Amino acid sequence: MGDDVKADLRAGRVADTEEKILRAATRLFREHGYAGTTLTAVAAQARVGARTVYVRFGTKAVLLKRVVDVALVGDTAPVDVQGRSWFVLAGSAPALAERIDAMARGVREMMARAGDLLAVVLEAAPVEPDLEQAAQAGREATRDNMRLFWTRADDDGLLPAGRDIDWLTETSAILTSAETYLLGTRMNHWSPEEYEQWLNNTLTRLVTV
Template sequence: MSDPVKRDLRAARVAETEDKILRAATDLFLRHGYAATTLTAVAEQARVGARTLYVRFGTKAALLKRCVDVAFAGDTAAIDIRGRDWYTRAGTAPTAEQRIAALAGGGRQMMERAGDILAVALQAGATEPDLAAAAQAGRQATRDNIAQFWTKMADDGLLPPGHDLDWLTDTTAVLVHAETYLLARDMIGWTPDGYEQWLTTTLTHLLTDPGPPAHERPPS
């Protein structure tokens, strides 16, 4: 068997093992919570050796972070949000309406996949500094992605004059963030459909409303 074939087979086995571990871990975290889930239990449910799990992830916090990251992305491919098809459409569609629809639709899909496991990670962040740091990094990444979205909209001539990009970015980053989805779901009872519709309507409204004057806006 040639070396390339061996490498491909080994990569496939590694990917299959990771998938089993992540599925088992996600199930246990969701059913029992972070504190009550052990790496030993995950290894047993995934039917892999405990050493395999420890070598691959090291800590329970790292394993939960990986579960969250994969849930948001939708798969284990090394492609960040900006490389995903829906985000590309949100930056290249011919009309502002189509770009907003792509952003709202992509956000809704992420929330459906990742909302529950993210809630576990946010709660665990109270005692796990690495998870708290990951949550803060996620908030900043959301803002950065939204800044790029509106900047591209302006550069392509799809944003009416008079809009403050910083105001749009800050407002939209709060609207689309996963924690806002969790709040709306748990407090108001919104479904993913309702969340997507709300995002689409609200972001469309932002196109026609430049917001309050600069002197009335909260300081950054």
């Protein structure tokens, strides 16, 4: 067996093991929260050695961060939000309404997959500096994504003249944040689809009213 084949087999085993660990961790964090989940329990759920989980992730905070990152984009491929097809459509569709539709749908899909896990992060962040840092990085990434969204729309002549890109960015970053999604689903009992409709309507009103 050639070295390339052996390397591919090893990479496949590593990927398979990581997928098992992430599935197990996702279930346990959702069911038991941060404090109630241990790396040992994750290993048992995944049916791998405890040392495998410790060597691969090191700490529970690092594992939760990886779980959230995968849930947000939907898979383990090394493609960030800006490279995902829905975000590309949100920055390139010919009409602003189509772009807002794509943005609202994409954010809803992310939150439906990861909202409950993001809630675990927010609850643990006050006592876990790594998670607080990750939460803040997520907020900043959301703001950067929304700035790119509005800047592209403005460059393509789809926004009314004189719209304040800074204000649109800051306002829509709050609208699309995990905290807002969680507030809407918990306080207003919105379904993910109702959140998407609210977000679509609100983003539209930002530039049409």
